[in-house]
Amino acid sequence: MANFDRRTLLTLLGSSGAALTAPLPFKAFAWDRPPPYNVEPNPKFSTTPFTLGVASGEPLSDGFVLWTRLAPEPLDPHGGMPRRQMLVDWEVAADDGFKTIVQSGKFMAMPELAHAVHVEVSGLASNRPYWYRFMVGGERSPVGRSRTLPALGAPLDRVRFVAAGCQYYELGYFTAWRRIAEEPIDFVFHYGDYIYEGAGAKFATGDNFGKNPPPLRFHVGNELYSIDDYRARYGQYKTDPDLQAAHAACPWFVSFDDHEIDNNWAANIDENEMPQEIFATRKAMALQAYYENMPLRRSSMPVNGHIQMFRSAQYGDLLNAFFLDTRQYRSNQAYFDLASPQGPEVFAANRSMLGDRQEAWLFEGLSKSPSRWNLIAQQVLLMNLLRTGPEGGERLTGMDTWSGYMHSRRRLLDHIDKHRPGNVVTVSGDAHLHFAGDLIQDNGDGRVISAEFSATSVTSGADGTGDENPRVRSAMVGNAELKAITDKRGYLLCDINRNVWQADLKILDKVTQANGNLSTYASFHVEHGRPGIKRI
Structure with a gap:
């Protein structure tokens, strides 16, 4: 396995942009050593792992949370997933065709959290829509649409x-x-x-x-x-x-x-x-x-x-x-x-x-x-x-x-x-x-x-x-x-x-x-x- 330094680890745990150097709020995520273990190097799925769809929430003026959960077998308590960690790619675009990708990264989906993905995106422009998606093991999720809040105190009519x-x-x-x-x-x-x-x-x-x-x-x-x-x-x-x-x-x-x-x-x-x-x-x-x-x-x-x-x-x-x-x-x-x-x-x-x-x-x-x-x-x-x-x-x-x-x-x-x-x-x-x-x-x-x-x-x-x-x-x-x-x-x-x-x-x-x-x-x-x- 490749070595993981602290900066890389923070990225894999869902931080983005300006948040990369910020301390993590929970000690459970703040590993310095050892690096992530039991990572699946080559994920393969017989059916899409995105059966539960995608979502966004908790918007701020510069970002929001992106969510999905890997579950090729959604009625199984573990979603039909192997008990291994998996790297999930994510992208945020300025358009629904993903011609202009403004943020991207990787998130480590863990069996301890049912392979849920919670990416906290930051560094985006205020008061505008964005589109997002996830990729893992050659599979691509549906596209979701989110929106940032207006800047604090900015005039707003509706x-x-x-x-x-x-x-x-x-x-x-x-x-x-x-x-x-x-x-x-x-x-x-x-x-x-x-x-x-x-x-x-x-x-x-x-x-x-x-x-x-x-x-x-x-x-x-x-x-x-x-x-x-x-x-x-x-x-x-x-x-x-x-x-x-x-x-x-x-x-x-x-x-x-x-x-x-x-x-x-x-x-x-x-x-x-x-x-x-x-x-x-x-x-x-x-x-x-x-x-x-x-x-x-x-x-x-x-x-x-x-x-x-x-x-x-x-x-x-x-x-x-x-x-x-x-x-x-x-x-x-x-x-x-x-x-x-x-x-x-x-x-x-x-x-x-x-x-x-x-x-x-x-x-x-x-x-x-x-x-x-x-x-x-x-x-x-x-x-x-x-x-x-x-x-x-x-x-x-x-x-x-x-x-x-x-x-x-x-x-x-x-x-x-x-x-x-x-x-x-x-x-x-x-x-x-x-x-x-x-x-x-x-x-x-x-x-x-x-x-x-x-x-x-x-x-x-x-x-x-x-x-x-x-x-x-x-x-x-x-x-x-x-x-x-x-x-x-x-x-x-x-x-x-x-x-x-x-x-x-x-x-x-x-x-x-x-x-x-x-x-x-x-x-x-x-x-x-x-x-x-x-x-x-």
């Missing part, structure tokens, strides 16, 4: 993005992702539930078809517990061509919610409140598989069962986006995580949604933000919607949303009211319904403080029942701040200029059939400096 998530593989086709790939947008915010951890319907004990329609396509295997389980499930989801098209079309900012690990987990506690040291093992394996399959920077590589996911991105002087993590730092859900009245535990000051460190980071970022608009992109509903239960009595709400963490909700809305009135919009998801509404302080004077748009699911809930869903009908009673809600699949499209934030609730007529028809259920405006939404 930003367009999509928020989407909750893509249950068994319950529908990913047509929404195909339509998203066709949208001329700057980025995708994936709010979470990229995979679902439950057993495939063929393997599940009991019959859950009373809650969901019979599946159209089946998860492989039982409920996910080991890293092999999670890797194979990502492999199955990522073979979907519509999802691959959306990844290749533009850069993504990703967040996880609960199903990437276990339904409604909170910090170190799972849904069934297993001993925390037991859940910690499952969580650590799930987070590693998540990192391996997402276009994330090395700063988000899991360490000791924790992954750094709250961060921000600034689009010139127009938009500052804050991406939150509402799972790792939250207190356990109140009242056994059941739909409940808002009792004293919900308002307790010692319970938190974000944790002290993340909340302080967000509040400081909002206070100092120079942008004309600010986006809070997170996982669960911030509107405090109460509904009457089937037996009447006290009004109920879900304990997994901000309505179960009212101390944190009050603090956030108070901060927005004092520091950023009229230029903060929240985007969320998880509920498998489109929501659009005003944000009002529950113990305040009834003034509108901000606006929220919550994106429906890509497939979870199958086709849905539109406005006839009982949850839809009950939510509209007694919640004047809620301006629209519907039970259909789709995504949220936001189009922002200097004076108006437009939000379109996109829906599909069918996801149980391929290539469903896309339409706009409702559109809303938020005027800069005037909190609240108006239907157009």
Whole structure:
């Protein structure tokens, strides 16, 4: 094997351009000796190793992350790859025909990380598109398109993005992702539930078809517990061509919610409140598989069962986006995580949604933000919607949303009211319904403080029942701040200029059939400096 000096090694681990001499953030990557070992000198594949497609994410004004994962057999936990390291070539071009290649290099794909590739490209021009691809063993990947951010503070007139998530593989086709790939947008915010951890319907004990329609396509295997389980499930989801098209079309900012690990987990506690040291093992394996399959920077590589996911991105002087993590730092859900009245535990000051460190980071970022608009992109509903239960009595709400963490909700809305009135919009998801509404302080004077748009699911809930869903009908009673809600699949499209934030609730007529028809259920405006939404 050829000798590897430190500079060469840094290149093989994905640094580029000006970053070649920078120290690596993790000691695990900072080998001086010995050099890489067990490298496959002459990779050969019987079929393409790029079955999972390509992706980009985490853009900066001079670069972004490029991702792929070598997996000629995507349902195999190791992707059908030999347990050897492989050098992968990558290229970034100024045009889709690769006539002008502006950056290139090599990355060492390792079996320890499921042969995932995370190239952190830097040194590019700001606010322009680039195209990229990978090569290994004579095989070439599909071409992806990414885009750098505008320079910090640069004048900017428009930003367009999509928020989407909750893509249950068994319950529908990913047509929404195909339509998203066709949208001329700057980025995708994936709010979470990229995979679902439950057993495939063929393997599940009991019959859950009373809650969901019979599946159209089946998860492989039982409920996910080991890293092999999670890797194979990502492999199955990522073979979907519509999802691959959306990844290749533009850069993504990703967040996880609960199903990437276990339904409604909170910090170190799972849904069934297993001993925390037991859940910690499952969580650590799930987070590693998540990192391996997402276009994330090395700063988000899991360490000791924790992954750094709250961060921000600034689009010139127009938009500052804050991406939150509402799972790792939250207190356990109140009242056994059941739909409940808002009792004293919900308002307790010692319970938190974000944790002290993340909340302080967000509040400081909002206070100092120079942008004309600010986006809070997170996982669960911030509107405090109460509904009457089937037996009447006290009004109920879900304990997994901000309505179960009212101390944190009050603090956030108070901060927005004092520091950023009229230029903060929240985007969320998880509920498998489109929501659009005003944000009002529950113990305040009834003034509108901000606006929220919550994106429906890509497939979870199958086709849905539109406005006839009982949850839809009950939510509209007694919640004047809620301006629209519907039970259909789709995504949220936001189009922002200097004076108006437009939000379109996109829906599909069918996801149980391929290539469903896309339409706009409702559109809303938020005027800069005037909190609240108006239907157009």
